[in-house]
Amino acid sequence: MTNTNDFISLLASKLGRSTPQSAPEPAAFDVPSFQVSSQERVRTFLDNWQALGGKGAIVKSPDEAIQCLQEWFGDLSFAQTTNQGTIVSWNLLPAFAESAFTTLNWPLARYSQAAPSPQDRHQLAAQAELGVTGADWGVALSGTIVTSSNPQRGRAVSLLPPRHLTVMETSKIRNTIAEILSEVSALENPPAALEFITGPSRTSDIEMDLSIGVHGPIEVYVLLIDDSEDTASNSSD
Amino acid sequence: MSTYKPIVEKRVDNALTNDFLRKATRRATDRLRHNKYNAADELGDWEKWRLAGDTIRSHVIANLDYYLKQLITQVEKNGGHVHLAQTPSEAVDIVSKIARDHGAKTIIKSKSMVSEEIHLNKVLEKDGISVVETDLGEYILQVAGEVPSHIIVPAMHKTRQQVAEIFEPLAGHPLSSDTPTLTKFVRQQMRQKFLQGDIGITGCNFAVAETGSITMVTNEGNGRMVSTLPRVQITLMGMERIVPSFRELSVLLNLLGRSATGQRLSSYTTILTPPKQSTDADGPEEFHLVILDHNRSEILGDPTFRQSLKCIRCGACFNVCPVYRQIGGHAYGSVYAGPIGSVITPLLENDWEKWGHLPYFSSLCGACTEACPVRIPLHDLLVKLRARKTMTGHTPQIEKRIFQAYRYMFTHEKTLRQALRLGARFQFPFVQHDRIVSGPPPLSNWTKSKTLPKVASKSFMYLWAEAKHKGTIPTPNSKE
Numbered sequence: 001m002t003n004t005n006d007f008i009s010l011l012a013s014k015l016g017r018s019t020p021q022s023a024p025e026p027a028a029f030d031v032p033s034f035q036v037s038s039q040e041r042v043r044t045f046l047d048n049w050q051a052l053g054g055k056g057a058i059v060k061s062p063d064e065a066i067q068c069l070q071e072w073f074g075d076l077s078f079a080q081t082t083n084q085g086t087i088v089s090w091n092l093l094p095a096f097a098e099s100a101f102t103t104l105n106w107p108l109a110r111y112s113q114a115a116p117s118p119q120d121r122h123q124l125a126a127q128a129e130l131g132v133t134g135a136d137w138g139v140a141l142s143g144t145i146v147t148s149s150n151p152q153r154g155r156a157v158s159l160l161p162p163r164h165l166t167v168m169e170t171s172k173i174r175n176t177i178a179e180i181l182s183e184v185s186a187l188e189n190p191p192a193a194l195e196f197i198t199g200p201s202r203t204s205d206i207e208m209d210l211s212i213g214v215h216g217p218i219e220v221y222v223l224l225i226d227d228s229e230d231t232a233s234n235s236s237d
Numbered sequence: 238m239s240t241y242k243p244i245v246e247k248r249v250d251n252a253l254t255n256d257f258l259r260k261a262t263r264r265a266t267d268r269l270r271h272n273k274y275n276a277a278d279e280l281g282d283w284e285k286w287r288l289a290g291d292t293i294r295s296h297v298i299a300n301l302d303y304y305l306k307q308l309i310t311q312v313e314k315n316g317g318h319v320h321l322a323q324t325p326s327e328a329v330d331i332v333s334k335i336a337r338d339h340g341a342k343t344i345i346k347s348k349s350m351v352s353e354e355i356h357l358n359k360v361l362e363k364d365g366i367s368v369v370e371t372d373l374g375e376y377i378l379q380v381a382g383e384v385p386s387h388i389i390v391p392a393m394h395k396t397r398q399q400v401a402e403i404f405e406p407l408a409g410h411p412l413s414s415d416t417p418t419l420t421k422f423v424r425q426q427m428r429q430k431f432l433q434g435d436i437g438i439t440g441c442n443f444a445v446a447e448t449g450s451i452t453m454v455t456n457e458g459n460g461r462m463v464s465t466l467p468r469v470q471i472t473l474m475g476m477e478r479i480v481p482s483f484r485e486l487s488v489l490l491n492l493l494g495r496s497a498t499g500q501r502l503s504s505y506t507t508i509l510t511p512p513k514q515s516t517d518a519d520g521p522e523e524f525h526l527v528i529l530d531h532n533r534s535e536i537l538g539d540p541t542f543r544q545s546l547k548c549i550r551c552g553a554c555f556n557v558c559p560v561y562r563q564i565g566g567h568a569y570g571s572v573y574a575g576p577i578g579s580v581i582t583p584l585l586e587n588d589w590e591k592w593g594h595l596p597y598f599s600s601l602c603g604a605c606t607e608a609c610p611v612r613i614p615l616h617d618l619l620v621k622l623r624a625r626k627t628m629t630g631h632t633p634q635i636e637k638r639i640f641q642a643y644r645y646m647f648t649h650e651k652t653l654r655q656a657l658r659l660g661a662r663f664q665f666p667f668v669q670h671d672r673i674v675s676g677p678p679p680l681s682n683w684t685k686s687k688t689l690p691k692v693a694s695k696s697f698m699y700l701w702a703e704a705k706h707k708g709t710i711p712t713p714n715s716k717e
């Protein structure tokens with residue numbers, strides 16, 4: 001292994017100068033921006049998400065959320081199962097989702113608290129039927145959900161189960177990844193993992209034939225909670 | 238004569254006589270190319286995006302020492318370990334030492350071209366470690382004992398029947414060759430391996446200097462598995478794979494997804510700042526970043542070829558190249574194929590004898606240059622590499638002789654006239670429909686696949702002299 005100073009000074013000599021002591025003037029560039037109204041943004045997000053094969057819905061009340069979950073997962077009969085761990089989730093989900101799962105009596109296994117050893121947690125997630133997470137942002141332009149890791153949120157929850165459900169407020173949807181990355185830049189430190197998830201796991205490695213679910217989730221769902229300020233006025237007219 | 242010449246010719250012949258390969262390569266590259274056009278169109282003013290990509294990458298290359306130093310400092314501050322490798326064998330030693338120190342039995346790998354470049358798997362396997370390629374395409378090739386033929390779709394040259402046959406011994410029963418069956422089989426195979434991996438090895442699409450983050454782009458989710466489940470993560474990167482901050486990253490992610498597969502964003506784009514925080518439920522406790530030079534510093538020191546370091550490995554130049562589309566990746570014989578492979582391989586490997594043929598795998602049509610999202614003038618570099626090869630004295634004897642003869646003829650008028658007369662007279666055994674269709678070597682190399690116009694019975698020189706004699710040569714300002 002080469003030491004850092006030698007490595008860097010070799011490059012400086014190849015560039016024909018010494019290494020600058022302070023940061024270079026950042027590159028100046030200009031790219032077209034993509035911006036739409038907040039209502040259109042939610043619509044665009046959902047359209048793009050569905051175009052990639054994801055299922056999604058916008059709900060305005062806990063009742064609608066319950067209805068939606070029943071429609072999507074009712075057949076899996078989570079309420080009857082005695083096996084705790086069929087649904088694995090983050091420690092805390094948006095309030096809508098928490099109350100919906102309680103009302104439905106579908107027990108959630110909280111990933112981070114489920115077992116002390118990482119191997120056991122991985123097994124739990126691998127055997128679950130459904131992983132449930134929140135999200136920090138959505139990207140309208142690409143139909144992407146974005147999650148950042150922290151101790152209450154297992155990264156495997158959105159990865160190992162065959163189905164992944166994200167519950168997110170519509171106010172979290174942004175136009176582009178550029179907006180999100182600039183919000184992340186403002187944090188003191190980025191999270192250990194910032195995951196951009198755009199649709200189900202896919203591959204075209206065999207004869208360019210699109211195929212879903214080779215490693216990650218096969219089915220992906222997003223439940224959007226409408227928390228826009230004009231919801232009240234909209235629904236009253 | 239170069240000992241590599243027959244090997245290269247054989248590789249190309251194999252490719253040209255393999256109809257499936259050629260069809261598959263064309264079909265795949267067509268698909269990727271068209272998806273890209275759509276995705277680029279939709280962004281509006283693609284040229285502006287390309288210009289931004291070019292500006293960012295040029296800026297990084299011009300300040301590579303500064304950003305690399307910042308990256309190293311930042312990764313170490315985050316609690317990661319950085320290893321710098323001047324050569325492929327140093328990089329391999331670093332990885333195998335980490336593996337030994339942890340007593341690793343199974344290593345799970347997501348796609349990394351650098352690992353191909355340093356031929357990592359062979360060495361780890363010799364140490365008794367089982368290395369599992371987890372990208373579906375790479376896994377097919379690993380089981381088949383082959384190497385990738387495309388940078389984005391590594392097993393592009395395989396048919397579904399071949400894939401089924403490759404997996405049958407593992408399955409222990411016949412497999413149907415439809416895609417869902419094969420995909421499901423691999424999902425099951427891979428699950429246990431993911432959960433048992435002691436170490437995860439990943440590639441790196443972009444490292445972010447300001448934060449010490451690495452970005453990985455995959456569609457299958459294997460990159461996430463490899464960086465989420467094992468206790469130890471090793472990431473391999475070429476030293477030029479850097480962006481200054483998140484601001485530039487978002488531009489390049491846009492360019493990469495769209496140029497590579499025509500996706501707005503690949504299914505899983507993961508920005509990791511490892512190791513995990515101590516109380517996080519998932520993620521590696523230990524993180525090693527291996528940064529490889531392997532003559533990249535030489536390329537950096539060469540103002541002509543420095544630009545090739547801007548590459549973001551999207552594969553767009555492969556998909557438009559008329560040569561790649563005919564012969565596929567294996568005919569190149571190099572880890573990096575396609576136009577960019579033809580540019581960087583002779584430079585990275587610093588071996589003109591073995592790799593000097595690659596700059597000739599081009600029609601110089603310039604389609605690659607036009608496709609490149611960071612505006613590398615690929616065809617221009619290919620011409621300059623040909624010149625570089627000639628200067629290093631690696632031109633084949635026969636080519637040297639031909640050019641010597643050419644120079645002699647065109648500076649000795651009498652001999653040229655004589656030769657043309659003789660040619661016109663004795664060419665008849667080789668002529669069909671006014672074209673030369675066969676001939677003795679070395680002419681036969683040409684006539685194997687193409688024809689030549691026959692030597693005219695009256696040469697231009699002859700006609701010119703005749704006209705001069707008759708006084709019928711038109712002058713530029715004559716009215717007729």
Ligand code: SF4
Nearest residue numbers: 548549551552554609
């Ligand atoms: S040279 Fe340009 S087009 Fe080719 S792989 Fe690199 S970035 Fe893509």
